[in-house]
Amino acid sequence: MDAPHIEPIVEDPTAPALAMRGLSKHFGKQVAVNNLNLDVPRGSFYGIVGPNGAGKTTAITMATGLLRPSAGSVWIDGLNVWEGQGLEAKQAYGLLADDLPTFDRLSGIEYLQLLGALRSMDEATVAQRSESLLQALDLEDAGPKYIADYSAGMTKKILLAGAMLHRPEVLILDEPLEAVDPVSARTIRQMLSAYVAAGRTVILSSHVMEVIEGLCSHVAIIADGQVRASGTLDQVRMGESLSETFIHLIGARELDDSSLGWLR
Numbered sequence: 001m002d003a004p005h006i007e008p009i010v011e012d013p014t015a016p017a018l019a020m021r022g023l024s025k026h027f028g029k030q031v032a033v034n035n036l037n038l039d040v041p042r043g044s045f046y047g048i049v050g051p052n053g054a055g056k057t058t059a060i061t062m063a064t065g066l067l068r069p070s071a072g073s074v075w076i077d078g079l080n081v082w083e084g085q086g087l088e089a090k091q092a093y094g095l096l097a098d099d100l101p102t103f104d105r106l107s108g109i110e111y112l113q114l115l116g117a118l119r120s121m122d123e124a125t126v127a128q129r130s131e132s133l134l135q136a137l138d139l140e141d142a143g144p145k146y147i148a149d150y151s152a153g154m155t156k157k158i159l160l161a162g163a164m165l166h167r168p169e170v171l172i173l174d175e176p177l178e179a180v181d182p183v184s185a186r187t188i189r190q191m192l193s194a195y196v197a198a199g200r201t202v203i204l205s206s207h208v209m210e211v212i213e214g215l216c217s218h219v220a221i222i223a224d225g226q227v228r229a230s231g232t233l234d235q236v237r238m239g240e241s242l243s244e245t246f247i248h249l250i251g252a253r254e255l256d257d258s259s260l261g262w263l264r
């Protein structure tokens with residue numbers, strides 16, 4: 001296999017939609033993210049993949065100002081997240097991640113109203129956008145109900161609606177299609193593609209290579225807290241499927257049949 005493509009980072013970190021420079025995170029002796037450098041070009045649909053424990057969630061959490069890095073800097077939409085522009089940066093992105101608070105005792109509609117108020121949006125715009133998002137995501141009936149009573153897929157969809165409500169420049173989504181039924185998944189794919197077509201940036205992390213290959217223009221493979229390959233989908237795949245590239249880069253592990261003989 002040829003050397004993997006790693007797209008060089010640009011000189012001006014305010015130019016990309018998201019720029020990570022020398023980003024590191026240590027949890028005691030555990031190095032979760034290790035001097036990570038990555039640019040997400042504006043207007044791209046950017047996939048982030050990597051094995052379990054690669055550091056994807058930690059990097060995203062630091063990039064969005066929710067977890068302080070041990071070292072390094074992050075710019076979102078040209079705004080320095082950790083050095084003085086964190087509040088402005090929070091207006092510039094929308095985030096869907098598993099451990100976000102969902103305010104279970106609010107209904108879906110109230111949750112969107114709360115987010116709208118926190119983002120200083122006017123009520124009429126919030127109402128109009130909420131209605132169209134709930135309709136598109138097949139949550140019309142669920143809208144007045146407590147989020148505590150939502151299924152996993154419904155919760156994912158209301159979090160997605162919340163991330164999109166203020167029409168951010170950069171949408172960052174950790175496994176947005178997980179637990180979502182195929183009809184809703186198709187709608188979400190169409191919504192995200194339209195979002196990118198309108199000139200905004202979507203960053204998506206997923207373990208499902210077909211999702212990344214079907215949607216993304218660019219991809220980064222992350223392992224051990226570092227970028228192992230990055231660039232356009234074709235630059236990274238180098239004529240293979242993304243799944244094959246991933247396995248070549250990360251290394252396949254063969255099942256040790258003898259130690260699992262008891263399963264038979």
Ligand SMILES: Nc1ncnc2c1ncn2[C@@H]1O[C@H](COP(=O)(O)OP(=O)(O)OP(=O)(O)O)[C@@H](O)[C@H]1O
Nearest residue numbers: 027030031032050051052053054055056057058059
């Ligand atoms: N709060 C924490 N305390 C200690 N270690 C942590 C913490 N959060 C993450 N880690 C460790 O950091 C490493 C990276 O974890 P992270 O959740 O970022 O990986 P990931 O790529 O998102 O994995 P997955 O694909 O399984 O979601 C792992 O080894 C994990 O155990």
